[in-house]
Amino acid sequence: MSDKNLSLELAKCLEWMEKTGCGPKAAAERFPNHYQELFHLLQTVEQLDASEKPAPSQEFLSVARTRLVNRISAEKAAAQQSDVTKSRTLRHIWQSNKMGSQNASQHQPQRRFAMNWILIIGLIASVFAGGGGVAYASTDALPGDSLYPVKTMLQDMEMVFASDEKDAEMLMTQLFTNIEDMQQLAEQGRFSDILIGLKEYQSDLEAMNQLRARVGYDEAGSETSLNIRLQEQLQDCTLLLEQLQIKLKTKDQLQTQDQLHTMDQLQDRLQEAIQLTDTGNTYGPNEEPGQPDELGEPNGVGPGEPQGPEDQMPADSGNPDTGCQGDDCNTEAPGGPAEDPGKGPGSDSGSGGGGGSGKP
Amino acid sequence: MIDRAANGDEEAFGDLYERYLEPIYRYVYYRVPTPEEAEDLTETIFLRAWETLVMKKNTKIENFKAWIYRIAHNLTVDFHRKKKPIQMESSQMGATIQPDSPNPEIEVQKKLSEQSLNKAIEKLEETFQNVIVLRFFNKLSHAETAEVLGIKEGNVRVIQYRALKKLQTYLNEDNYE
Numbered sequence: 400m401s402d403k404n405l406s407l408e409l410a411k412c413l414e415w416m417e418k419t420g421c422g423p424k425a426a427a428e429r430f431p432n433h434y435q436e437l438f439h440l441l442q443t444v445e446q447l448d449a450s451e452k453p454a455p456s457q458e459f460l461s462v463a464r465t466r467l468v469n470r471i472s473a474e475k476a477a478a479q480q481s482d483v484t485k486s487r488t489l490r491h492i493w494q495s496n497k498m499g500s501q502n503a504s505q506h507q508p509q510r511r512f513a514m515n516w517i518l519i520i521g522l523i524a525s526v527f528a529g530g531g532g533v534a535y536a537s538t539d540a541l542p543g544d545s546l547y548p549v550k551t552m553l554q555d556m557e558m559v560f561a562s563d564e565k566d567a568e569m570l571m572t573q574l575f576t577n578i579e580d581m582q583q584l585a586e587q588g589r590f591s592d593i594l595i596g597l598k599e600y601q602s603d604l605e606a607m608n609q610l611r612a613r614v615g616y617d618e619a620g621s622e623t624s625l626n627i628r629l630q631e632q633l634q635d636c637t638l639l640l641e642q643l644q645i646k647l648k649t650k651d652q653l654q655t656q657d658q659l660h661t662m663d664q665l666q667d668r669l670q671e672a673i674q675l676t677d678t679g680n681t682y683g684p685n686e687e688p689g690q691p692d693e694l695g696e697p698n699g700v701g702p703g704e705p706q707g708p709e710d711q712m713p714a715d716s717g718n719p720d721t722g723c724q725g726d727d728c729n730t731e732a733p734g735g736p737a738e739d740p741g742k743g744p745g746s747d748s749g750s751g752g753g754g755g756s757g758k759p
Numbered sequence: 760m761i762d763r764a765a766n767g768d769e770e771a772f773g774d775l776y777e778r779y780l781e782p783i784y785r786y787v788y789y790r791v792p793t794p795e796e797a798e799d800l801t802e803t804i805f806l807r808a809w810e811t812l813v814m815k816k817n818t819k820i821e822n823f824k825a826w827i828y829r830i831a832h833n834l835t836v837d838f839h840r841k842k843k844p845i846q847m848e849s850s851q852m853g854a855t856i857q858p859d860s861p862n863p864e865i866e867v868q869k870k871l872s873e874q875s876l877n878k879a880i881e882k883l884e885e886t887f888q889n890v891i892v893l894r895f896f897n898k899l900s901h902a903e904t905a906e907v908l909g910i911k912e913g914n915v916r917v918i919q920y921r922a923l924k925k926l927q928t929y930l931n932e933d934n935y936e
Contacts, residue, residue: 402917402920402921403913403917405920406916406917406919406920406921407916409916409919409920409923410901410916410919410920413919414901439927440920440923440924440927443923443926443927443930444895444923446872446876446930447876447891447895447896447926448895450872450873450876450877451873452785452896453784453785453788453789453794453797453896454781454784454785455780455781455784455794455797455798455801456794456798459798460780463776463777463780463798463802464773464776464777466802467772467773467776467802467805467806468769468770468772468773470802470806471769471772471806471809472769474810475767475769612810612814613814616807616810616811618811619826619829619830619833620804620807620808620811620829620830620833620834621830621833621834621836621837622833622837
């Protein structure tokens, strides 16, 4: 007899036990040809039912809800704070427009939405009509140069019309460009300008994290391939920033008092940027980056899986109690599957066989 | 309640959390090295669910239970992808006997049997573990288990049968040792 048929008999026995409250013996007797095997398997199920189930510690349970609600509130507050502080940047306009179109929030007045677009179009017109050459010249500008704001503005504008995936790619390119700019500034000894570059880097990083929060996970909470790729690239950013930090430390002894002060400030900010990039890497689940392994999705049961009609068993007898004999019958009221979303807290925790949950 | 949570009501989501916390904890328990990590991962699963509910407002959640289990499954896979798996200490459950227990001998026997059962479950492969936990610990039906794992109901029955057989073998081996 195949696994398929035996598994069907076993399933029938289990459903019958749940329905009638009968024990393994009575259930297995319904299939005399496989009584022995079914009886032992059903006994194992009984053992599972009666066993102590894993349960969170009392310490965790007592604070779990408050902890989660606090984390959610903190995230909401942080998101709102971020919206307020960034409300004047062009990138915010881009983000709020995208979020607005996704969430269709009633709190964002249509007029503001329209004004944002008018502003963007005005900026594009002014740059391209009045200064195509300026726009071109700004591409080589470094933080602290007079054309640098034009360069960043153009970069931000490019993202206005792009898809989320394209945005992520462009933001990542900007992060790498920021680091390259800072490396060049370090070569030229323009240390105070590196601070401007770092500010731009952090602003881009924040935008990247917001984008990842939005598109980094699919509806089932699984990381998207885009997010995995971004994480790898952010690791490269961390490495480059660390290299820059080391490079700047070796220049430390060459500076005057004023420059030393700037350098101290710069080292602090760099450390902050490194930490922020690293935190960005572990965004989402509270996990540290590690080595991937081979674990994957459940892959079914391989060869011999059931594919055809499932019910080949004789129909159950009309009265579900007729199979119960003597001690094998459970005196408790019969019940179906215990878990029901309609029940109150903890309704899920019971075990059919009476084993309570809770860790000693 | 789900609609309220999706509209940003933290308390409604807190209610959902309380309802599903223990089943989700049990589901991830055997897949992570320590009970503390199971607690942290459980919290992360609900945080992710909240983010998805609130950020992706167009997400239609028809069956919250199946959906939250699906997130749990995906995050457990992510957990292993990012963190090198560590062999779990053979169950820390049932390790202590209360000194005031009325029948210490029976208690010891029960604890030993539970330890052996947990050891056997830990030895099972991932899919077998999932089905055992969902079916016999969390009391999901065959159909619900199939939905959570994204497989056919018939496959759940076959996996259930094979998992129980394997469990029986491990338990017998443990008794002989």
